[in-house]
Amino acid sequence: MSTHESRTNPTQSEGVRNLSPEDAWDRTRTMVVGRLAFSGGDRIELFPINYLVDRGTVLFRTAPGTKLAASMEHLPVVFEVDGYEAEANEAWSVVVHGVLEPVLDTSEIVEAVALPLFPWQSGEKAFFVRIVPAEVTGRQFRVADPSRWVSQFTGGPRASAE
Amino acid sequence: MSTHESRTNPTQSEGVRNLSPEDAWDRTRTMVVGRLAFSGGDRIELFPINYLVDRGTVLFRTAPGTKLAASMEHLPVVFEVDGYEAEANEAWSVVVHGVLEPVLDTSEIVEAVALPLFPWQSGEKAFFVRIVPAEVTGRQFRVADPSRWVSQFTGGPRASAE
Numbered sequence: 044m045s046t047h048e049s050r051t052n053p054t055q056s057e058g059v060r061n062l063s064p065e066d067a068w069d070r071t072r073t074m075v076v077g078r079l080a081f082s083g084g085d086r087i088e089l090f091p092i093n094y095l096v097d098r099g100t101v102l103f104r105t106a107p108g109t110k111l112a113a114s115m116e117h118l119p120v121v122f123e124v125d126g127y128e129a130e131a132n133e134a135w136s137v138v139v140h141g142v143l144e145p146v147l148d149t150s151e152i153v154e155a156v157a158l159p160l161f162p163w164q165s166g167e168k169a170f171f172v173r174i175v176p177a178e179v180t181g182r183q184f185r186v187a188d189p190s191r192w193v194s195q196f197t198g199g200p201r202a203s204a205e
Numbered sequence: 206m207s208t209h210e211s212r213t214n215p216t217q218s219e220g221v222r223n224l225s226p227e228d229a230w231d232r233t234r235t236m237v238v239g240r241l242a243f244s245g246g247d248r249i250e251l252f253p254i255n256y257l258v259d260r261g262t263v264l265f266r267t268a269p270g271t272k273l274a275a276s277m278e279h280l281p282v283v284f285e286v287d288g289y290e291a292e293a294n295e296a297w298s299v300v301v302h303g304v305l306e307p308v309l310d311t312s313e314i315v316e317a318v319a320l321p322l323f324p325w326q327s328g329e330k331a332f333f334v335r336i337v338p339a340e341v342t343g344r345q346f347r348v349a350d351p352s353r354w355v356s357q358f359t360g361g362p363r364a365s366a367e
């Protein structure tokens with residue numbers, strides 16, 4: 044890849060390919076923790092969430108607070124999930140832009156309670172919220188140095204950094 | 206925990222504790238991939254980034270594009286990283302609010318090149334950008350169902366969901 048290509052179209056760098064929406068959803072279904080961002084007024088809020096793909100949306104549980112309030116306002120949000128495939132030495136990332144919607148319909152709540160969706164933390168999270176997608180994009184790319192992706196810091200070269 | 210407590214102070218749910226800034230930085234140093242969000246004009250952009258803690262900032266490499274442009278504008282951003290401690294069955298999340306700054310000083314660039322900071326993907330990423338923190342918060346919490354956190358979907362109960 045030449046510097047010129049990189050400058051004109053950085054998303055088409057060597058080893059990067061876009062995922063089809065179907066592939067992006069399939070990968071999203073394989074994971075259980077993603078990150079949700081939305082505008083919290085004067086700044087952006089970013090949280091990890093434990094989710095499940097349900098009815099073509101990203102469903103999660105929450106306690107009363109910022110996320111539930113945001114869902115009542117149908118706030119635009121972005122959700123991201125990523126993973127690593129050791130055999131292929133490739134990582135992928137899926138980004139969903141959409142809006143938050145509270146689950147208020149009683150029959151939907153009854154169904155949602157039966158889903159295997161466990162909150163990340165054990166505090167009470169009685170409410171269900173959906174990310175209703177407007178756009179789903181995904182990319183897969185070869186990992187430059189797999190050890191940096193899969194392993195946590197266990198001493199060695201990074202000790203010289205702060 | 207009563208419902209009342211949950212409503213008045215959801216961050217103090219059972220099993221959740223706040224991390225000191227020092228602890229939050231220590232945990233951030235153990236990971237290599239986090240997620241960066243900032244306003245992209247009409248919507249929020251959210252990316253995974255391969256990072257390193259350096260000089261009290263979160264340093265990453267990037268190609269010309271959205272993130273580099275955002276750094277030139279010193280855009281406010283939020284960065285999140287999380288992890289799981291199997292022995293304790295606890296997960297943690299650190300959130301850094303701050304601004305993006307490009308690394309333009311030649312001696313800083315020379316130093317940054319020597320750091321063990323490998324881009325997530327193998328495309329050329331010639332520029333260094335820092336997240337200069339304004340606020341660092343961290344939380345640790347007991348995982349309700351550890352299998353939902355550590356394992357990928359491999360069939361079983363979730364097959365009934367979409």
